[in-house]
Amino acid sequence: MTARGLFISFEGGDGAGKSTQSRLLGQWLEESFGAEVVRTREPGGTSLGRTLRELVLHGEDVEPRTEALLYATDRAHHVASLIRPALDRGAVVITDRYLDSSLAYQAGGRELDPTQLRELQLWAVGGLVPDVTILLDLDPALLPQRLTGAPDRLERAGDDFHRRTRDAYLALAAAEPERWRVIDASGGIEEIAGQVRAAVAPLIGART
Numbered sequence: 001m002t003a004r005g006l007f008i009s010f011e012g013g014d015g016a017g018k019s020t021q022s023r024l025l026g027q028w029l030e031e032s033f034g035a036e037v038v039r040t041r042e043p044g045g046t047s048l049g050r051t052l053r054e055l056v057l058h059g060e061d062v063e064p065r066t067e068a069l070l071y072a073t074d075r076a077h078h079v080a081s082l083i084r085p086a087l088d089r090g091a092v093v094i095t096d097r098y099l100d101s102s103l104a105y106q107a108g109g110r111e112l113d114p115t116q117l118r119e120l121q122l123w124a125v126g127g128l129v130p131d132v133t134i135l136l137d138l139d140p141a142l143l144p145q146r147l148t149g150a151p152d153r154l155e156r157a158g159d160d161f162h163r164r165t166r167d168a169y170l171a172l173a174a175a176e177p178e179r180w181r182v183i184d185a186s187g188g189i190e191e192i193a194g195q196v197r198a199a200v201a202p203l204i205g206a207r208t
């Protein structure tokens with residue numbers, strides 16, 4: 001964690017509890033290890049990103065390639081201006097969503113070509129992949145009860161879309177088990193937080 005920081009991403013369906021778990025993990029890393037923790041999210045981790053977030057979630061309807069490029073633009077700027085500098089100074093970066101969201105939503109959900117989309121992502125981020133990715137896995141059938149407020153464009157995409165997205169996440173995790181940890185997100189907040197800490201602890205040489 002000294003030479004280069006630690007890069008952690010949370011993934012999962014809308015309303016799976018990513019932001020709560022990212023906050024609890026960040027607090028634990030700060031309080032127990034005195035780490036510099038940078039918590040961020042996609043889309044919208046930067047000022048430009050917040051404009052892009054508004055456009056992609058609440059703007060006019062766009063076709064899947066345009067949607068994919070908007071997310072990739074947000075991500076490229078996010079990495080260059082915030083994530084990479086933080087990692088270079090040794091911080092722990094915790095992001096709520098990263099490139100796997102595009103692979104799950106735009107390839108899985110929108111059915112764009114996964115190979116091309118992966119290449120686009122890696123190009124956009126200059127090859128930066130998280131040290132660990134935590135999938136908070138939740139059956140999409142449970143989602144509507146957790147969502148609050150008016151649904152955005154992606155939340156309105158329909159049940160099949162969200163099922164394809166979940167399947168894509170599980171396939172990504174199965175294909176790269178050394179990077180992914182899959183956690184059942186239907187449990188209680190504290191129970192899930194304990195599993196998240198256990199997933200991250202080996203990377204910081206800690207015991208939970």
Ligand code: TYD
Pocket residue numbers: 013014015016042043057071096097098099101102103105106154155
């Ligand atoms: P987010 O703010 O994480 O919403 P939530 O809190 O509901 O999970 O993400 C907004 C939406 O953008 C979400 O539906 C997932 C979608 N998304 C993509 O489709 N592709 C991407 O690359 C990213 C980062 C998000």
